[in-house]
Amino acid sequence: MSSPYQRIILKLSGESFAPPGERGISMQEVLHIASQTARARALGVQIGIVIGGGNILRGAQFTSGNSHIQEATGHYMGMLATVINGLALQDALESLQVETRLMTAIKMDGVAEPFIRRRADRHLDKGRIVILAGGTGAPFVTTDTAAAQKALELGCDVLMKATRVDGVYSDDPEKNPHAVFYDKLTYNDVREKNLRVMDPTAIAHCMEHNLPILVFNYRTDGNIERAVRGEPLGTRVSA
Numbered sequence: 001m002s003s004p005y006q007r008i009i010l011k012l013s014g015e016s017f018a019p020p021g022e023r024g025i026s027m028q029e030v031l032h033i034a035s036q037t038a039r040a041r042a043l044g045v046q047i048g049i050v051i052g053g054g055n056i057l058r059g060a061q062f063t064s065g066n067s068h069i070q071e072a073t074g075h076y077m078g079m080l081a082t083v084i085n086g087l088a089l090q091d092a093l094e095s096l097q098v099e100t101r102l103m104t105a106i107k108m109d110g111v112a113e114p115f116i117r118r119r120a121d122r123h124l125d126k127g128r129i130v131i132l133a134g135g136t137g138a139p140f141v142t143t144d145t146a147a148a149q150k151a152l153e154l155g156c157d158v159l160m161k162a163t164r165v166d167g168v169y170s171d172d173p174e175k176n177p178h179a180v181f182y183d184k185l186t187y188n189d190v191r192e193k194n195l196r197v198m199d200p201t202a203i204a205h206c207m208e209h210n211l212p213i214l215v216f217n218y219r220t221d222g223n224i225e226r227a228v229r230g231e232p233l234g235t236r237v238s239a
């Protein structure tokens with residue numbers, strides 16, 4: 001196998017499904033991600049994908065006092081948004097003849113299988129790409145935390161977070177041209193420098209269980225495959 005990894009979690013943000021700067025779902029973008037992922041799968045690596053929902057909505061947008069939606073309700077809406085993305089990704093992958101299973105953290109009979117760890121484990125062993133939607137199933141966290149939890153539950157070697165920039169910078173590189181790029185960081189660096197890698201709960205899970213994180217740019221064609229091959233790219237966060 002031409003990869004140092006046996007099993008990985010790939011965290012895709014919802015924005016990777018929308019045209020740059022827009023919201024919603026563009027099947028062109030979804031197919032771009034799906035074809036890269038299919039090529040990575042062909043390397044023999046087992047892949048679970050945790051999908052976000054920010055291209056549709058995030059619970060935090062309902063925190064303002066004049067919203068008639070309670071914040072917790074907003075988070076459940078966000079979790080359901082991830083299922084919409086999961087369905088789109090499933091069809092995109094299957095149109096490329098990749099066998100998939102969509103599993104949800106919130107039970108949704110008739111739409112997807114419920115997430116059951118041993119079942120997900122078996123799908124992965126059989127070479128299916130398992131799309132994990134619904135986040136953790138609980139409000140007030142993000143799909144980054146779900147990605148860390150699923151990576152730990154499923155015994156993954158690494159959590160790969162696909163983003164629209166090349167990795168982790170000292171500041172937002174889209175706003176600050178002097179932002180410094182880091183190719184390697186420790187979990188403590190991330191916490192002490194307050195770097196935007198993943199949400200703090202996700203970092204804490206990874207740190208506690210020594211799960212490496214790779215942050216890289218999904219927009220460069222072939223990068224998902226390169227990351228899975230273990231080629232040097234992006235930012236690696238470890239102990």
Ligand code: UDP
Binds near residue numbers: 074142143
């Ligand atoms: N969410 C949640 N619990 C979870 C995962 C997600 O409540 O375990 C909600 C939360 O409101 C979040 C939204 O679903 O903002 C969409 O997920 P996220 O923001 O992580 O999507 P991404 O930024 O990756 O597109």
